[in-house]
Amino acid sequence: MGVFPVFTKRVHRFIEQACAAGPIVAVCAPPGFETRRLLQSLAEQDAGEGGVSYFDRLDHLADPTCAAQAVMDMGGGARRIIVEDADLCDAQWLGSALQRFARGAGAGQIFLGMSNPQGLSVLEEGLAQPIPIVGPAVLRLTRAEAARAFRKIARPANRMRILDLIGGWPHAAVRLSHWAAGAQTDAWGREDIDILRDCGIYDVVERRVLPLLDDSQKQALAAASLVPSPDRELLHDEVRTDRVLASVARVLSGLVDIEGRHYTINPALAACVREWSLLQDPVGHRHRVIALADRCSRKGRLTDAARLAGEAAMPERVRAYAEEHGALLIWVLCGFADLAALVKNASDEVIAASPELRMMRCIVNLKSGRINLAEQELRDLSEDPRVANSMQREIEIVRVTLLVYGCALARRDDLEFLTELLSEQSSEPGWQTFLATLACVLNSQRARFDAAEANLREARLEGERAGSRYNLMFLHAHQATIDIARGKLVEARASLAKARKMWRDEFSTDQGVETVIAALGAKVEFETGRLTSARNSLRKSAQRMPEAEAWFDIYFAAYEPMTRIYVKDYGIARTIELVEQERAKLEARGLGRIGNLLGAVMACLVGEARLGANGVDVEPPLTDFSVLAASSWQERELFSLASAHEMHWAGKTAEAIALLSDAREEAGRSGVVHSVSRMTQLLFALRHVSGDREGALCEVAELASLGIATGMRQTCADMLGGYLADYVAQLAAQPDADEAQLHFLRSVMNRDRAARASASELSKRETDVLRALATGGSDKELARELGISDHGVRFHLKGVFKKLGVHDRLSAVVRAQEKGWI
Incomplete structure (x- = not known):
């Protein structure tokens, strides 16, 4: 893996900016920024002209005044003097020489390579202007430059790990690139510090970086390196570690920097300093860890507090942090990552002795989809009289939360219970924002959207008072669920964009949040016909379920588009198998209600397939949906819909139409536009197949109006595109034809036509490639069989995918086999 050619852009950037900086330029950075190599590159640029004088470490050791003498001897011609390791020069001689050069206004340039910018103060005495510095901002590697050096690392996770360690430090990139080139597969399983030792970076830190600091600076850097994002408040202690670290930042600029009230420490340096501190003074290191853990707890940084307590082998301290803050408030105010970290770093014995940690473990289980374990933990807590008496309110709130996450049917008085708690005069806004959020979820599921949005406003107000950024982020997701139900997909997308930005900026390590946002995004993208985006979102949501975080609305948002895309990719029969496997997993985790919901989605899809132009005759999984309790709008x-499909195939089409008409009217009164649209689609199909063309025409007009208002077009195209042509012609013939409606319906027809490509639309070569693909083989093997190049195979496959409306080879083969083409 070559290193030097990869960093050519960095060399060019340095030469350009250094040459433009002025007649006297300091090239200043800590060890490892390769100032020597860059200065040599600068000298090589003009080597052919003979106009460069270069002084290095050996020159200074032989004569500390040699560089100063060369500056004083410069003539009027343009030439350069490059002084490497200028810190070793006689500062008074060099300073005086620079003054003479500046007064002479010569045409040459002087470059001073230094590792410590504090040495410039002596050299600048007597100069009219400060010496400009070309520093780490120019000398560091950009992430893109470093990424090119590691592009041959096969696994993205390993590549990202190395890039994170480098953090822009050039010497770390050089050494890690050599290490990665020869690393065996098992080497990647080692700790970061072991890799840094192997590649020699630890030795560089110990021999070249730390000697630049005094003892107090080393201790401050060791303390700050214990947490990933230290800030001034956290480091403000009796010895003013924050001020000492500021002096470290002046010495090690580029490795330690100040950004507002936060410090950033290069990850490789931080890992090495932690190891050095532990080896130099194990007892003192442990004291620093414990003291910082306590300060992290007081500052609300509980993930750091828990991790540090675990590192110090003091799980009992985790219990103290948990009981000091309370399980639910930690969740609401600090986020799930902090709560999970406390559970992870406490021993089983400590958790068993702490009701708060047991409650946290219950929350971790419910957030991870382990509903059975969460319910058992809550039962144990509620049946323990010592716990139940002191935590009655918390137990009841978590019980309702479990209903939301476990997707069990809520009791009639659950909303009343939450309303009563909200009406209490609580001094803790964290409680209020959490309770209002739960009430919002329950009201939203029951299609009480005005009440849900009132809950949202209250939750937002209390969340801002509490400073609960975590809950405020989730409130955007809850707003999106309401918007989806009301058919406001543009507004839903905007809410998700806000949630996604907060997640990326503040909670990017919380995969559960990503799952929630991706599930809702998949729903919006699918409904609007953006299938590629929907597929990408489903990979981060439905394909993680049921292990990932979700509640009822999120399962619905992910599973319905997932199942519909399965039908496109694998056909109806294979989709039924996949859905049944997913339902079994849901049942095993205590999520039977979601299993029923997924079964209903599948029943609808089977019904739609049987209604379609091809008349697919597949039996749906046997479930009597008419007897199941339905407390949510979903x-x-x-x-x-599932019951109407079943009635139709039992010969009771009139009863099915009556059922759907009543259900649509109820959905319309509640403002559930999503349901109104879906039911209108099926009503049109049933009226069409039963010969009620006048009624079907009315449904088409209504469907078009709904599509224009909502942007929901994909299911309409999938289910009805093949039926619409005659009705669109009838609407167009009317004297008062609505052009907007006609445009929408034609776009639906075009989408359906594109998805129903016929064999005649495939070229002969595309058909040959498709048939060869069905027998299996790599691109090379297919190319040899067909007598074309690898590139030709891939080119024709792209055409096949586009015409079949699929995105992978297996789906292309399945679709072609369904149509009888191969």
Whole structure:
């Protein structure tokens, strides 16, 4: 893996900026920024002209005044003097020489390579202007430059790990690139510090970086390196570690920097300093760890507090942090990552002795989809009289939360219970924002959207008072669920963009949040026909379920588009198998209600396939949805649709139409536009197949109006595109034809036509490639069989994918086999 050619852009950037900086330029950076190599590159640029004088470490050791003498001897011609390791020069001689050069206004340039900018103060005495510095901002590697050096590392996770360690430090990039080139597979399983030792970076830190600091600076750097993002408040202690670290930043600029009230420490340097501190003074290191853990707890940085307590082998301290803050408030105010870190770093014995940690473990289980374990933990807490008496309110709130996450049916008085708690005069806004959020979820599921949005406003107000950025982020997701139900997909997308930005900026390590946002994004993108984006979002949501974080609305948002895309990719029969496997996993985790919801989605898709132009005859999984309780708008929608499909195939089409008409009217009164749209689609199909063309025409007009208002077009195209042509012609013939409606319906027809490519639309070569693909083989093997190049195979496959409306080879083969083409 070559290193030097990869960093050519950095060399060019340095030469350009250094030459433009002025007649006297300091090239100043800590060890490892390769100032020597860059200065040599600068000298080589003019080597052919003979106009460069270069002084290095050996020259200074032989004569500390040699560089100063050369400056004083400079003539009027343009030439350069490059002084490497200028810190070793006689400062008074060099300073005087620079003054004479500046007064002479010669045409030459002088470059001073230094590792410590504090040495410039002596050299600048008597100069009219400070010496400009070309520093780490120019000398560091950009992430893109470093990434090019590691592009041959096969696994993205390993590549990202190395890039994170480098943090822009050029010498770290050089050494790690050589290490990675020869690393065996098992080497990647080692700790970061072991890799840094192997490649020699630890030795560089110990021999070249730390000697630049005094003892107090080393201790300050050791303390700050214990946490990933130290700030002034956290480091403000009796010895003013924050001020000492500021002096470290002046010495090690580029490795230690100040950004506002935060310090950033190069990750490789931080790892080496932690190791050095532990080896130099194990007892003192442990004291620093414990003291910083306590300060982290007081500052609300509980992930850091828990990790440090675990590092110090003091799980009992984790219990103290948990009981000081409380399980639910930690979740709401600090986020799930802090809560999970406390559980992870406490021993089983410590958790068993602490009701708060047991409650946290319950929350970790419910957030991770282990509903059975969460329910058992809560039962144990509620049946323990010592716990139940002191934590009655917390137990009840978590019980309702479990209903939301476990997707069990809520009791009739759950909302009343939350309303009563919200009406209490609580001095803790964290409680209020959490309770208002729960009430919002329950009201939203029951299609009480005005009440849900009132809950959202209250939750937002209290969340801002509490400073709960974590809950405020989730409130954007809850707003999106309401918008989806109301058919406001533009507004839903905007809410998700806000949630996604907060997640990336503040909670990017919380995969559960990513899952929630991706699930809702998949729903919005699918409904609007952006199938590629929907697929990408499903990979980060539905394909993680049920292990990932989700509640009822999120399962619905992810599973419905997932199942519909399965049908596109694998066909209806294979989709039924996949859905049944998923339902079994849901049942095993205590999520039977979600299993029923998924079964209803599948029943609807089977019904749509049987209604379609090809008349697919597949039996749906046997479930009587008419007898299942439906407390959410999603269940009422899907169970009504599934029941209507079943009635139609039992010869009771009139009863199915009546059922759907009543259900649509109820959904309309509640403002569930999503349900109104879905039911209108099926009503059109049923009226069409039963010969009620006048009624079907009315449904088409209504469907177009809904599509224009909501942007929901994909299911309409999938289910009805093949039926619409005659009705669109009838609407167009009317004297008062609505052009907007006609445009929408034609776009639906075009989308359906593109998805129903016929064999005649495939070229002969595309058909040959498709048939060869069905027999299996790599691109090279297919190319040899067909007598074309690898590139030709890939080119024709792209055409096949586009015409079949699929995104991978297996789906292309399945689609072609369904159509009888191969």
